[in-house]
């Protein structure tokens with residue numbers, strides 16, 4: 001049997017350096033009064049560099065500040081703050097046993113993260129956490145593709161490859177979690193809260209002849225061949241209490257689901273006829289996850305939605321009855337960025353096989369990997385702001401370790417730092433071969449500090465083409481390079497499970513959310 005482990009070192013690559021994450025992990029300012037105001041002169045800078053940190057996780061994480069894990073390729077910057085500097089002005093609950101092509105059983109999240117509601121559609125990179133059949137959730141995805149080489153083909157799932165490896169007694173390391181580049185959360189806010197936000201917008205536009213000050217908070221933002229939309233800062237727009245509710249909900253989600261303890265200032269944008277984020281852009285520097293929370297309403301109004309909600313369905317009817325066409329977020333599909341690997345000269349591709357179109361029904365929070373080229377399909381139709389596409393958007397930032405529970409964060413940080421050493425060493429040889437973020441949640445026994453469980457909350461790890469070089473090298477040495485994503489997941493699970501944290505004073509259990517970044 002040939003060994004799959006062993007040297008994975010890519011030639012000439014330096015050892016990875018821990019992120020300067022300590023700098024990024026600071027105690028949250030008191031909720032009120034310390035939020036940096038959006039910089040009217042330089043909104044792009046505000047989007048990338050400033051934002052709001054969670055107050056709750058702050059105290060705990062501050063003391064664990066040295067424990068964030070990041071492995072950087074030598075040519076990539078290792079400065080956490082620097083990577084958030086914007087480089088351009090502006091820039092995915094239970095049910096459906098249905099795949100995106102309307103066929104059978106969706107596969108439940110393999111990570112076993114305790115969220116039985118998470119459903120995976122036929123597109124392996126999309127996770128849907130709503131109650132709506134995924135078939136209606138995404139338009140124009142790649143799920144309809146034929147089997148065999150072509151878009152989305154995964155050699156590690158190809159029965160021919162697997163049987164060949166099995167014949168040679170080469171074990172294949174199984175992935176513990178699948179990559180998720182789009183996460184959909186329908187019904188994100190409590191319905192009444194989402195309605196209240198929406199009502200503010202509706203009220204202010206109710207009388208087109210009224211000239212109260214709030215009407216003048218909007219910026220018509222036009223960058224030739226790139227962005228045309230009307231935007232404002234949510235914090236400036238909404239009454240304070242309402243804004244705080246919104247911000248808290250996003251911070252809480254970011255912290256608990258993505259291991260990110262801050263968000264950029266929240267933009268609110270509406271798209272009437274002609275508005276678009278045309279062409280494609282990438283928001284790499286802004287943060288590891290982008291979000292779009294829709295306040296878009298169709299023509300059914302409260303009556304129609306009420307009826308649908310009574311039936312336990314979210315608001316697709318709203319979206320389908322919108323008074324414009326377009327308006328979906330378009331995100332390049334993963335296979336397009338690895339085009340030649342799966343190239344099939346006998347198969348043509350159309351738009352729906354190249355981009356994923358994500359509709360924005362009311363109260364859907366779409367979380368996506370902003371490193372993927374993306375945009376917003378041009379809106380055609382209404383010129384009325386109240387019938388337009390209306391979204392709140394920004395980025396989850398500051399990935400950092402976060403302890404929740406009675407564990408003393410300072411003591412826990414010491415154990416964590418020591419325990420992460422073997423992980424740094426294990427990941428060292430993978431430097432430059434993978435890029436992305438793996439967010440883990442670790443359950444810690446309050447009685448004896450042992451790790452009692454580990455799940456992956458989010459996973460955007462991508463093998464970069466340098467992998468080819470390593471694969472060639474391995475081949476020359478008579479080895480088979482393991483599935484790198486799986487290798488990282490297994491290393492993380494092994495190293496994290498071996499850590500023994502201090503027991504908690506009360507004996508109650510704690511959890512640690514730990515984002516691991518590979519650059």
Ligand SMILES: O=C(O)CCC(=O)C(=O)O
Nearest residue numbers: 090091292329376391393
């Ligand atoms: O509104 C959307 O769907 C995407 C927004 C976006 O990509 C951005 O603001 O950078």
Ligand SMILES: [Fe+2]
Nearest residue numbers: 090091281283
């Ligand atoms: Fe973007």
